[in-house]
Amino acid sequence: MIISVQNRLGGVGKTTIAVHIAYCLASSGDRVLLLDSDPQGSSLDWAAAREQQPPFSVLGLDRPTIHRDIEPSAENYDYVIIDGAPRTSELVRSGIIAADLVVIPVQPSPYDVWASEETVNLIREASVFKEKLKAVFVINRKVVNTASGRDVVEALSCYKIPVLKAQRKSKGSFCRKCSNRKDGDGS
Numbered sequence: 712m713i714i715s716v717q718n719r720l721g722g723v724g725k726t727t728i729a730v731h732i733a734y735c736l737a738s739s740g741d742r743v744l745l746l747d748s749d750p751q752g753s754s755l756d757w758a759a760a761r762e763q764q765p766p767f768s769v770l771g772l773d774r775p776t777i778h779r780d781i782e783p784s785a786e787n788y789d790y791v792i793i794d795g796a797p798r799t800s801e802l803v804r805s806g807i808i809a810a811d812l813v814v815i816p817v818q819p820s821p822y823d824v825w826a827s828e829e830t831v832n833l834i835r836e837a838s839v840f841k842e843k844l845k846a847v848f849v850i851n852r853k854v855v856n857t858a859s860g861r862d863v864v865e866a867l868s869c870y871k872i873p874v875l876k877a878q879r880k881s882k883g884s885f886c887r888k889c890s891n892r893k894d895g896d897g898s
């Protein structure tokens with residue numbers, strides 16, 4: 712299965728969520744490949760910064776031919792997780808066409824909801840010739856004890872794409888943990 716984490720907006724949590732999905736699946740014993748499609752290479756940097764090898768493979772592939780190039784590698788894994796690139800629509804389009812499931816991280820802000828429209832449109836285009844393509848929103852950086860999570864679910868309903876019930880809270884520890892090279896886990 713190919714899970715592609717995509718949003719043309721930068722800084723919404725694509726890399727964070729892609730790494731966490733990869734880590735969770737690999738920890739359950741699945742063979743996982745994390746494919747970094749962002750020329751910035753944050754997933755590759757994360758893997759390189761670790762003292763221990765991550766329990767999954769990490770590859771960089773920032774060409775707009777991901778949907779074609781991924782096939783031979785995908786056969787060797789139970790899951791391929793694509794960490795999406797911001798902005799470049801060719802890379803995002805290719806990462807969407809490659810997928811069985813597109814996960815779209817959004818932060819609970821109206822700007823994120825509006826700016827997700829471009830990504831949603833690319834998914835709609837791809838669905839025309841890939842009928843089984845599925846997509847879900849995941850709310851990232853929800854601030855606890857506020858109505859922001861609920862409001863954003865309502866605002867996203869206009870796109871007719873399901874929103875995952877599980878919302879990721881804003882965690883101050885993320886940046887610290889990412890920069891701690893001795894970390895044994897994916898967070």
Ligand SMILES: Nc1ncnc2c1ncn2[C@@H]1O[C@H](COP(=O)(O)OP(=O)(O)O)[C@@H](O)[C@H]1O
Nearest residue numbers: 721722723724725726727852880881882885886
């Ligand atoms: N749930 C969260 N809580 C706190 N910080 C987060 C969370 N998700 C992501 N971040 C931080 O937000 C920044 C952008 O996240 P990143 O995953 O790199 O986004 P993208 O890949 O979409 O550009 C990073 O500094 C990351 O550590």
Ligand SMILES: [Mg+2]
Nearest residue numbers: 725726749753
């Ligand atoms: Mg990223």
